[in-house]
Amino acid sequence: MTHAFHWLALLTRSNFEQVVFEQIAKKKIDAFLPKTKKLSRRKDRKKIIEVPLFPGYLFVKSSMDPGCQLTVLKTLGAVRFLGNDQGPIPVPETQIHSLQLLTAADCDLVTGVCSRLTQGDPVIVMEGPMAGARGEFIQYRGKGKIIIKIHLLGQYAGVEINENQVEKIPHHLS
Incomplete structure (x- = not known):
């Protein structure tokens, strides 16, 4: 029987994202740790460092089979998959793909009025590094x-x- 693989969000111990990511990669399991650059201010200098985009989380591609998930959870620093009583909740492939494009584009990430777009409109990037x-x-x-x-x-x-690089996605297609 073949199991479908899904991206799952994995909670890690505080500041263990990179350690967990490397250990999971050694197990030949697909993992994704989105990072962003930030200015680190030290007493004597300023330096640009890479930090996890979602502190405490990374994404692992796993089947819904408990045995496969246990292999991931036995990793030093792994805490649990995000989910509910029925088990882990898969993260849609489109969201992971968008996040991979976003982090690979090397843009300035931010957390945080046009007649054509309204706040909350679903959009797709049509051109550029994030297409x-x-x-x-x-x-x-x-x-x-x-x-x-x-x-x-x-x-x-x-x-x-x-x-001009973005198009609105009609609600019936989003």
Whole structure:
């Protein structure tokens, strides 16, 4: 019997995201740890460092088979999969793909009024390094720039992008 594989959100111990990611990769299991760059201020210097986009979480591609999930959960620093009483809840492939495009685009990630777009409209990036990413329109920044966000884990990752690179997705297709 073949098991379908899904992306699952894995909660890790505090500051263990990279350790868990590396250990899971050694087990030949697909994992994704989205990161962003941030300015770290030290007493004597400032440095750009990479930090997890969602502190305490990473994504693992696993079947819904408890044996496969146990292999992941036995990893040092792994806590549990996000889910409910029925088990882990898969993260839609489109959200992971959008997040991979977002982090690979090396854009300035942000957390955080056009007649064509209304706040909350589903959008897709049509061109540029993030082409294919799906998200939600958040706000206008002026000078043709907008912010879109990608929902994940009750949080969001946002990016500033040119308005002309984004198209609204009709609600019946989103």
